[in-house]
Structure formats: structure tokens, C-alpha cells
Amino acid sequence: MALEIERKFLLLEYPQQLIQEGQLKILTRHSIDQTYLAIDGGQELRVRKITDLDSGEVTYTHTFKDGKGISREEIEYCISEGLYNQMIEAVKMIPLVKERTTGIWNGTTIEIDVYTQLKLSVLEVEFDSLEEAESFDAPEWFGKDVSVERQYSNKTVWKELQNK
Numbered sequence: 412m413a414l415e416i417e418r419k420f421l422l423l424e425y426p427q428q429l430i431q432e433g434q435l436k437i438l439t440r441h442s443i444d445q446t447y448l449a450i451d452g453g454q455e456l457r458v459r460k461i462t463d464l465d466s467g468e469v470t471y472t473h474t475f476k477d478g479k480g481i482s483r484e485e486i487e488y489c490i491s492e493g494l495y496n497q498m499i500e501a502v503k504m505i506p507l508v509k510e511r512t513t514g515i516w517n518g519t520t521i522e523i524d525v526y527t528q529l530k531l532s533v534l535e536v537e538f539d540s541l542e543e544a545e546s547f548d549a550p551e552w553f554g555k556d557v558s559v560e561r562q563y564s565n566k567t568v569w570k571e572l573q574n575k
Contacts, residue, residue: 413526415485415537416544417477419563420553422523422532428518429552434527438520439513441462446499450566453479458490458498464510481558482541503556507569517550528572533563 419428429435446462459472471494487500499506512523522535534553538544557563 412477412484412486414482416482416539416541417535417537418481418544418547418549418556418558420534420536421557421563422534422556424552425523425532426516426523426552430514435514435516435521436471437512437514439511441511443509443511443524445509445565445569446502446504446506447463447566447569448498448502450570453477455566457494460495460506462463473498479559481544485497505572507565507572526568529568531563533557533567 417442421519426435429521430437440463442462442464446458448456448458450456454477457474457476459474461466461472469492471490471492472487472491477484494505508527509524510527512525514521514523519536523532523536525532526534536544536547536549538547561567
């Protein structure tokens with residue numbers, strides 16, 4: 412099982428100026444439909460439909476995560492459109508939709524998620540070690556560090572969406 416180590420920040424403003432100035436280089440842009448199949452404590456099963464906004468290519472993934480906080484175990488693999496559709500049909504839930512922009516800023520890969528159904532934007536940075544994550548000095552424009560604040564986790568946001 413792979414270890415996912417990431418920090419999450421509450422992005423107050425999309426960094427359009429940094430992009431225009433060339434300080435933030437955009438690598439990819441995706442639309443992601445994310446649906447949870449099961450959630451139990453720190454464990455979760457989810458599926459995603461990922462559409463590349465530049466090429467139009469669509470891929471599907473199935474993910475298992477275990478743990479809480481900035482370090483969690485993760486298994487993710489590609490699945491067929493047919494399996495994805497069967498799982499979505501079985502749970503009959505509303506997917507959490509976000510537009511993810513992946514880019515390079517100051518030598519660091521960042522992911523910006525703008526949620527289309529909510530007024531929420533976050534920025535995530537993944538790390539190779541817990542020490543690297545804990546010692547990372549985020550710039551002010553990243554916003555407040557919400558890495559361990561449950562109300563900003565995708566599964567919490569998804570649950571709230573189901574209640575609307």
C-alpha cells in the first residue's frame with residue numbers, strides 16, 4: 412500500500428496573476444467527479460471519473476484510503492467505464508465535482524481544486540516524507556493550513572453535498 416502524505420490549504424483567491432507572470436506553470440487541468448462508495452472511520456472507498464479538460468480523454472479510478480491526518484495509506488487503480496457506471500448506479504449519490512489544476516510553483520508540484528457545487532477552493536501539496544511535509548514553509552497566498560481540519564476533507568464535503 413502506498414503512503415499519501417499531503418498538506419491542504421484554504422485557497423482564498425485563484426493565483427491567476429502568478430500564472431500570467433510565469434511563476435506558476437500549469438501542467439494539467441481536469442474535471443473530477445468523485446463519489447464515495449463506503450466510509451467507515453478513517454477508511455474510505457471512492458470512484459472517480461476524470462476528464463482531461465485539454466484533450467477530452469476520460470479515465471476512471473477506484474481508490475481505497477485508510478488513516479486520518481496528513482499521512483494516509485492509499486491504493487488507487489484504473490477501472491473501466493462499465494465498472495464505474497455500475498458502482499455509481501449502485502450507490503445513487505451525487506458526485507462531488509471539482510476542477511483540478513496541477514502546476515509547478517517554485518519547484519513544488521501543487522494541485523488546486525475548485526469545487527463547482529460549493530464556494531470552496533483548496534490547494535494541496537504532496538510530499539515524499541512526513542518530515543518534508545512538516546517542515547514545508549507555505550507562502551501566504553496558499554491560505555490557511557487546513558490539513559487536519561475535518562470539515563475540509565473531501566469525504567466531509569461530499570457528505571454535506573448529499574444532505575443538500
